[in-house]
Amino acid sequence: MIDTASRRSRAHPAGLYFIAAAQGAWYFSRYSTQAILVLYLAHVVYTAPAEAAFPGVNVLRHLLSWEAQTSNPQALASTTIGLLALCMIPTQILGGFLSDRYLGRRRGALTGLVFLTLAPVFWSFGTSFILALPCFVLGLSLAVNLFAQVGDLYSDDDPRRPDAYQLMSLVQEAAVIIGPTFCGWLAARYGWHYGFAAAGSVMLTGTVIYFLGWRHLPSPTATSPQAGGRVSAGTQVRAYLLHTMLRIGGRIALLIPMLAMIFVCNEQIYDTYLIWGEQHYDRHLFGWVFPASWLMSLDAGVSFITQIMAIAFWRFYTKRRGAPSEWGQIVSFGVLGLLAPLVLAYASVLHTGYGQIGMPWGLIFHFINDLAMATIMPISLALFIRMAPDSAKSMAAAAYALVGRLADIMAGQIGQNLPGWGSTRFWLLHTAIMAAGVALLIIARPLYAAKREIS
Incomplete structure (x- = not known):
């Protein structure tokens, strides 16, 4: 008992x-x-x-x-x-x-x-x-x-x-x-x-x-400025930013734009994709047209399932073949993620002048994208943390958050061209940017050898 x-x-x-x-x-x-x-x-x-x-x-x-x-x-x-x-x-x-x-x-x-x-x-x-x-x-x-x-x-x-x-x-x-x-x-x-x-x-x-x-x-005490110091708030902020950049290191900073390029399609789901889906998907459900905003809920539901699948897959893989490298996981599933925007580009070509795109195409898109992100996101975060020194682990986590913000910006810049480009060109550009990100990761691999740690 x-x-x-x-x-x-x-x-x-x-x-x-x-x-x-x-x-x-x-x-x-x-x-x-x-x-x-x-x-x-x-x-x-x-x-x-x-x-x-x-x-x-x-x-x-x-x-x-x-x-x-x-x-x-x-x-x-x-x-x-x-x-x-x-x-x-x-x-x-x-x-x-x-x-x-x-x-x-x-x-x-x-x-x-x-x-x-x-x-x-x-x-x-x-x-x-x-x-x-x-x-x-x-x-x-x-x-x-x-x-x-x-x-x-x-x-x-x-x-x-x-x-x-x-x-x-x-x-x-x-x-x-x-x-x-x-x-x-x-x-x-x-x-x-x-x-x-x-x-x-x-x-x-x-x-x-x-x-x-x-x-x-919990309420840990805030770290106050040094007593007796007459340092301006602006000087403190500049010193803080400089210290942060020095601690996270150049190699971690270099990863941010490369990963952001791979994340761009995933972040587009929270941006122009909702407008695109409203215009191009056949959203009829039992005689009722569901709101385009539900596409975000659909993605969350698929993501929940793919996260479970990814955990099960890597546990099975590790038992059979040993623990894979973080870099190999990111690159291999980055290649898989390239297929997601290609699905919508292909569907756009098939339906040019033939009505709206069926939601099964949308389900395939979400499944491929979310399955890729279910591995890439947590593994890339782990890579950031591993590469940082013990005294800068939290700074590395904060730097990782910038990956999503940069991908958001890129998605917004691409989205503003949707009206003039059309669906096929719009989604092919996502594929090109993601492919460039994967290629840069492969080229930069020697800089991130597992035995080299930031001191």
């Missing part, structure tokens, strides 16, 4: 569940609003007349039209998503600096959750729409403290730590499946503002739950 002390030793800290609730609300709201936002921008915001009640949007439209060299609403919507990703690169670094030096992780995470709650609320009203953009960027930049807080709950050798991260991963996947499905349905059935409002309500609930669990949350 298991005694009470033994059961308690295996139970997770109460703080984990409050963090998981906030994390689930964050992912529910983020991916719900992102699925709705790109469609809302293309169909409403950038098609509205100049006198429409979107204060500040005309200025943004003119700026983006100059950068994108077009005033096409679809192109502007894609460029906007890319701009948000670009803005998150410096703000994530600044958010980490402020949390480490002044706010602490607990207050930093709460501040991020508050900003993420305000963003969908502001998007729900035309008069405050422009205010949601900085709230969204700042919220994501500070809410990442939740990831670090999970680690703060356990010692490095605590056997419960892997289980805790697995629980967080399951919560995230469930939120990404449910959020865009529910909010996308509300937006399609009752109007865009209802979808944003639902995302904001869930985000508010998660923020309140996080605050209610305040005393259960």
Whole structure:
């Protein structure tokens, strides 16, 4: 019989569940609003007349039209998503600096959750729409403290730590499946503002739950500047950035653009793909046309399955042939990922002038892409961590987050050309960029020999 002390030793800290609730609300709201936002921008915001009640949007439209060299609403919507990703690169670094030096992780995470709650609320009203953009960027930049807080709950050798991260991963996947499905349905059935409002309500609930669990949350002390020093905040930030770049090393920094090229098709799913799918897929389901935002939920569901498949495959492979190299896994599944955009390019050629593309093609696309990413993403993260010195592991993890941001920017730049290029050329460009990324990884392989470590 298991005694009470033994059961308690295996139970997770109460703080984990409050963090998981906030994390689930964050992912529910983020991916719900992102699925709705790109469609809302293309169909409403950038098609509205100049006198429409979107204060500040005309200025943004003119700026983006100059950068994108077009005033096409679809192109502007894609460029906007890319701009948000670009803005998150410096703000994530600044958010980490402020949390480490002044706010602490607990207050930093709460501040991020508050900003993420305000963003969908502001998007729900035309008069405050422009205010949601900085709230969204700042919220994501500070809410990442939740990831670090999970680690703060356990010692490095605590056997419960892997289980805790697995629980967080399951919560995230469930939120990404449910959020865009529910909010996308509300937006399609009752109007865009209802979808944003639902995302904001869930985000508010998660923020309140996080605050209610305040005393259960880890609160490591922020590292304050040296006493007596009269160093300006700007000098501190510059020193922090220089220190970060030196610690993560040039070889890690070189990996960021190469991996971003391989990630570009996956990140396009959260960008122009929703607009493309709305126009080209036959989305009839039992006599009803499902919202294009559900494509993001479809991807999350397929991703959940392919993650399980990838884990099972590599366990079987390791038992039979030994542990594979990280580099070999990334390159081999990068080659597999090339087939995903080729599927949609081929389907576009077949259906030129013959109606919309059937969803089975979409399922094949998602399956191939998600199966490739199920291996590439965790293995490339492990590669970043392995290459970094012990004193810079967290910096390497932060650098890895930039891969997704750079891929987002690339996806937005490609997406703005969709109206003029057509489907076939659009997807073939993704294949070309991904192939170039794989080729560069193969060429750069001698720089990343397993026995060479960054000192």
